[in-house]
Amino acid sequence: MKKLYNNTLLQLILALCTFSFVACQEFDIDSQPEGPLNIQIDALEAYTALATSPSNIVFNISSNTPWTIESNQQWCKPTPTMSAASSLVSEIVVTLENNVGKQMRTAQLFIKAEGIEGTKVVTIEQASKEDLVVIRPTDIVPTEGGMVSFNIISNKPWEIITTTQFLENIDKTSGTGNENGEKENITITVPQNTGAIRSAEITVKTAFQEETFTITQDGIVIETKNEEDAVNTMSGEGGEKTIEINSNVEWKIEIPTEYKEWLSAEADGNRLKLSTTFNNLFVPRTGHILLYPKMNVPGFEGVPIEVTQPRNMSLNRGEETVDPVTGYTTIQSKGAARFVSNFGFRKGKVAWEFDKVDIPDSNGAIELNGDTWTWGDGSGYIKAWLRPESSEMTSNIDAWDGAYFRLQNFNININDVKSISIEAKDDPENEGKICLILYVNEQEVARMKNKTDIYAVNPNFRGQQFYFGFESETDQICTMTFKSINFESYE
CATH class of the missing domain: 2.60.40.10 (Immunoglobulins)
Known part of the structure; x- marks a missing residue:
């Protein structure tokens, strides 16, 4: 029994020592080392916050005495609001709600420390919600000019922007705004409009908002x-x-x-x-x-x-090269390039004008093929060839029957050809008939008489479409450069 008593007494003594040690530790932390009471706060005297999505305000408190923080506004909340039992050093985070009002608002934080006289005050100003209203003009400015006015209501500084010269005469282009909702009247002096109806934009902007509207002035219509x-x-x-x-x-x-x-x-x-x-x-x-x-x-x-x-022809085959300055068009015998007219040739005169012709090959020829030109019996067409002097074949114009000739008989070299024309007109020698005349450099080189007037036989006939250019490829490259094509109708 005595032994049990001694063991129990020993356990009580050990427990008492342990409790005393822990208690001393807790006292040391809460009270901090002995010395004068002190609190250090690294907060600024004042802070400014945005109205929308304001950032948190963060500062630190270090003290050897308990402290508290109070806010005089519900929208401004510090965390924590007092020192912890285990520590008198804390990071303070102040959260702010959005300011949906039209006026700036102020909150104050009051920081007090136990045993220390005085209160630390931190002021927080939060901007008002951006509010910009533009009362726009509705009237159209008359042609002779005049005044046009509009109103601005803004609780923030504003400016007016225009990039149009006739709206530059503005009596006031900027302002500080006010939180009382008072209108600020703006007047623009618009000069006389000597042109057509005109419109321009006016923009009123603050740091975060802008309003744009249009001013229209009458003019000569x-x-x-x-x-x-x-x-x-x-x-x-x-x-x-x-x-x-x-x-x-x-x-x-x-x-x-x-x-x-x-x-x-x-x-x-x-x-x-x-x-x-x-x-x-x-x-x-x-x-x-x-x-x-x-x-x-x-x-x-x-x-x-x-x-x-549009132009009156299109490329039928081969390739063309267009001079961007003159508009002249060159084709060559490679690929047997040729055009086809987009118009119908009826009674009248069609003329091709050349800038240059270069046909060194004896097999080369200028071909004018009106193969849609059918006569009364449906078996004829018009076709013309101009061949060089070295060619074994003659030049000719053919419409079921043909008229043959050589250019040299008219003192014309094929490379000197500047114009070719085909004319269809009433035949003066045969009433009710037409004649076909071929001209080279404005000289008549062939004439066919007593031809059926297909236009009278078939009044709905649109006319002949001419294929003109090279008939076939040649051993040596031949080229021709066209300046123009013209058609004079006799109907």
Whole structure:
């Protein structure tokens, strides 16, 4: 029994020592080493935060005495709000809610330490929610100019941006804003408009928002009634087109000099009639006319009406090379290159103009093949060959029967050929018939008389399509460069 008592007493003494040691440790941590009470805070006196998605504010507290933090606003929450039992050193994280109000707001953190007089105050200012309202003008500025006003309501600094010269005269281009919702009136002085109706954008912007609107000023109205009529594609063979014009003034027509040869126009009330001649080039051509007010309006830019004509032929085989400056087109015997006309040849005159012909091979020839030209019995066609002097074959024009000749008999070298024409006209010697005439360099070299007038026999006949160029390949490369093709109708 005595032994049991001694063991029990020994265990109690050991437990008491252990408790005393732990208690001393807890006291040392909580109380910190002996000395004057002290608290250190590395927070700034004041912080500024954004209205939306504000960043957390972080600072540290080190103290040898317990401390607390209080916030005077619910939207500003520090964590932790007091020192821990196990440590008087902490990192403080302050979280802020979004400010959905239109005014800036302020919160304060009050940090107090036990046994230390005074309170540390940290001020946090949070910006107001960005609020920009632009009351836009609704009226169209008259042609003669005038004032246009609009209002800005902003709780932030703002500026006005425009990139258009006629809206540059603005009485106030920036401001500081206000949080009272007061309007700021802006006035723009717009000058007289000497041109067409015009519009431009005005942008009001703050650091995070912007509003854009359009100001329109009346002007002189001269325009096509249908928008698509501002650009016109007409037949390569020439023709007319009438379009309607909307206008608030009387207007007149101007045709640039470079287009007058093939493009003409005339006014008839509110209608504009466009006329084009046959496109004789081997490239499409585009021109325009300009519409102006009849009254003198300084600075008015003419309203363009565009006209385009396709070329009157297409490449049938081989390759072509187009000079980008002159528009002349060159083909060669390699690949037996040739064109085919897109128009029908009826009673009239078709003419080819050359810049250069180079046919060194005796088997080379200029071929003009109107193989769709059938006569009354359906068995004939028109076909012409011009061959060099070295060729064993003669040149000829053939329409069921033929007319044969040699160029040298007319003192013409094939490489000197500058133009070839075929004419179909009433035969003066045979009533009701037509004759066919072949010209080289404007000289008549062959004539066929008393031919059936296929146009009278078949009034619906569209006309002949000519294939022109090289008939076949040659041993030596032959070339020809075309300047133009033209057709004059006699019907």
